[in-house]
Amino acid sequence: MSETSSTAGPSAGTAEPGPAGKTAEQAAAELDAAIAGIEHRLAAWAAETGAALAAMSGRVTGTAVDKLIRPVVEELVQLPDGYAAGAGFIANAGLLGPERSYIAWWQGPDLEPVDALANFSPNSISRYVKAEWFRIPVETGRAHVTGPYVDFLCTDEYVLTFTHPVFTRPDGPVAGIVGIDVTVQRLERGAMPALRRIGARATLANADGRAVVSAASDIDAGDLAAPDEPCRHYPVGRTFTVWSAAVGL
């Protein structure tokens, strides 16, 4: 977990903010810094990618996309304290041709290409249009986090996928998405010490109230959970919350 602390504090709280509360706030800030770090990196990457694609002025090829994306993925997955298990770019229909998708996604330290065969398929875009991590950023034009879910397409692992739309011009259609896969296992290793400092039943939950990592032994990743009373709520990143105490549903 990153040592950088942020000023983000609890949004609501019922417990007394004593010395223990302070430690908890610090721990929550660490978690927030780590998740927000991933989100900021992704947003910056989306902007760089959009600008680079725009500079190709309508003549975007698979080879050019690979050349643009691969070095960034390499840096992301090999970052010593990074969380990326895999990352990449998926072109929306239209960027390389009508109904044509292009996948430039790699995973693991050896940069194993993901779903590379799909690039030779005329209908590969249909594999992605319905996927939450592709559909929502394309439809809303905003960043999205999917999961925790079992990723059949890439890792076959239990992951969170952070995705961000890429624009080649500000008011244009979404040209594609960039994304980073973070395994729940990796997140658990990073987040557990901080969660324990927050409380014995502290739980990191996604926007749907699904546990991602929990200090409580009876709440597993993927379980629906709810804040117990009394409970402090710490916002983490754009969409997550740490509950100082949670119960499984």
Place this chain on the structure above:
Amino acid sequence: MLLSPKGASRSLAAVFTPIKSRGLVDEVCSRIEQAVETGLLTSGQRLPNETELAAALGVSAVTAREALSQLRASGIIRTARGRSGGSFIADNVLPSRERALAQLHELSRLQIRDLALHYQAIAAACAGVAARRSDAADIATLRSFIPAADDDPLNWRLALSEFLLEVAAIARSARLARELIRLQADLGTLTLLPCADSGYRVRTSVILEEVATAIEAHEPVAAEAAVKALIAATADWLLTEQAKRY
């Protein structure tokens, strides 16, 4: 050396079972075959050349060349020469009833039953956990995989395997999901056969609805039972068909 405790001999034997490694060439071939099976690559479609294929799959050009020649030998791809030449997915490569029947007759009754038991164990475990973890969005997605009874056999077959994969996705267990995918690969094109039978389609669409309802109502026992019934319906159909051989 320590003497192994009583009863450990069987586990020890498993440790020293020879490891069969499938060659890289076979691996590339099976990827392409799988892509054809799932409709990702379709008849008549041009395949990447050796160099492109090697780069995409991260294998050597020699491996890619051998894989292409093996695929050509088994009739999955054809090669045309000249300016518009290259390798193409063969025209009649879609999973065919004849091929599936041949596969069915190669299997013994015992193998079919055993495969079904394994499939039931994994799928039922998924259904049980899914019933605990489902939310409204999960159920909407799951129901979208229930095909209409008059949908064509190919779509039916795809929808059935996707439906069970969705149950695994709702269960959110990576290990169970991977095992389910492996079992579906073992079943191969076999499941195409019952899907061509309208009686089977009507029976199973009722069961699919039961599975979705039980998972939605958070009833693990009912969900497990319904998933087991779904696989039993498939196994029974295959066993009945297979019995005609004798």
